[in-house]
Every structure is written in structure tokens, then in C-alpha cells.
Amino acid sequence: MKLRIDKMLSNSGLGSRKQIKQAARKGYVEINGRVEKDSSKIIDTEKDMVKYKGQVIKYLQFIYLMMNKPAGVISATEDYYDKTVIDLLKDEDKFFKPFPVGRLDKDTEGLLLITNDGQLSHNLLSPRKGVDKTYYVELAEEVVEEDVGLFEEGIILKEDNYKTLPAKLEILESGYPSICLVTIREGKFHQVKRMFKALSNEVIYLKRIAMGPLILDENLKAGQYRQLTEEEVKILGGQL
Ligand code: URA
Numbered sequence: 001m002k003l004r005i006d007k008m009l010s011n012s013g014l015g016s017r018k019q020i021k022q023a024a025r026k027g028y029v030e031i032n033g034r035v036e037k038d039s040s041k042i043i044d045t046e047k048d049m050v051k052y053k054g055q056v057i058k059y060l061q062f063i064y065l066m067m068n069k070p071a072g073v074i075s076a077t078e079d080y081y082d083k084t085v086i087d088l089l090k091d092e093d094k095f096f097k098p099f100p101v102g103r104l105d106k107d108t109e110g111l112l113l114i115t116n117d118g119q120l121s122h123n124l125l126s127p128r129k130g131v132d133k134t135y136y137v138e139l140a141e142e143v144v145e146e147d148v149g150l151f152e153e154g155i156i157l158k159e160d161n162y163k164t165l166p167a168k169l170e171i172l173e174s175g176y177p178s179i180c181l182v183t184i185r186e187g188k189f190h191q192v193k194r195m196f197k198a199l200s201n202e203v204i205y206l207k208r209i210a211m212g213p214l215i216l217d218e219n220l221k222a223g224q225y226r227q228l229t230e231e232e233v234k235i236l237g238g239q240l
Helices: 005-011 017-025 118-125 145-153 191-197 230-239
Strands: 002-004 029-031 042-044 050-052 064-069 109-115 133-139 168-173 178-184 203-211 225-227
Touching (some): 005 017, 005 029
Antiparallel strands (some): 029 050, 064 109, 064 225, 133 203
């Protein structure tokens, strides 16, 4: 990407354009090893090495964050009443104007990708791509072996008679509560809860643990987040 030095450095959270201009005049900006006093010069973020006050600055056009969403916050950029996942971000991350990729219910926990990459978000959510989402589920009633076949066939939801695509149900513990893993390829409103409701069961705890090739980092406590590694970004982009 080609852009002015002052814009690039200011977008990177290093100060206003005016401050960058003054700093450049003092010799704090280096381009490819040479001091550049004119901050209006255009650089190529892919090719030119930019240093500010001795530090190499890598221009992040896109930001990719993995959050372990806690219960009680909503998957939106802003809300009048409730705290949103964006409210949990540091200012330096909010700066990139990221948004959550899809939604988890207010009471659902787990893997939420937050990015400003509209194309990636679109691909991940596109019904045509059918990206797998895996959930850890605890249920009020017993899950039985027969339910596995019913999930495989597709479940007819109660409210609108929509028949879901085949889904995978893996029973981890049968009993009270029953615990299982569910993998779905769609993202209908309250889908997992409604699938179990159609079988007269009730979800009492729901946590997303995977989305496509992205696996929730177990080191992230509820409410914590981290940047995706370059490898994760590559795998995610490559799969879509
Ligand atoms: N299915 C649900 O019912 N809720 C979620 O938050 C995600 C999937």
C-alpha cells in the first residue's frame, strides 16, 4: 500500500500528523536507513523500511484478533445498553475499527474473531463457503445416541420449520448434565439452542471452540484476546 509517511505513522498510533511532521523535521523518521525530514513523502508499506525514533514500524492494514468472548457482552460494535466485545479492546486495537465476525449470543462464550478485514469476514460468514463452527455444549436433559443420527439428517427447527444442514454431534458425557460437541456449517439465529430445543432438550452452557481452521486458544481466559499469529491468518485466508 502506498501512502504518506505522516499518515502511515499516525495511523499506527504514533501521534497526530502534525506531531509526526515535527518529529520528522527533528530527524526521527528514517526510510530505508536514511533520515527523511519531509513527512509528506509517499512510501510503499510493503517495500520500504520505516523507522520512527529508532524502531521499525510495520504498517498493519488489517487487524485480526481472537477473543474468548465472556458471557454478558454482546457481539456488536456498539450498543446503547450492553457492553460489547469492542468495549473490551485496548484503545490501540479499537483504533483499527474492528468488528466481530458473526455473532455469538449474549450468554454464549468462546471463540470470536474480531477484524477489520471485510473480505475475510464475508468469506467466513458466506453460506456458500459453509465454514464449520464447533461448540462445546452442556444440556439439561440426557443426550442419546439416536440424537447423533438426527443431527446428521438435519433437524427441523420449531419456529420456522427450517431444516438444518447435516450437523455433527459427538457425545462426550451422557447423563445430567450431558456434554457434547456440535459442529454446524450454518449460522442461523440461536441455531444450536434451537436444534436441541427441537429434540426437547435445553442448552445450559454454550461455548464456541473452533471456527474453520481456527481453534480457541486455551490460554485465553474469558474476556481476554490476542492477535492471530501470521500462520493463523495465512491458514484462515488460504482455506476460504
Ligand atoms: N448457536 C446458538 O444457539 N447460539 C450461539 O451463540 C451460537 C450458535
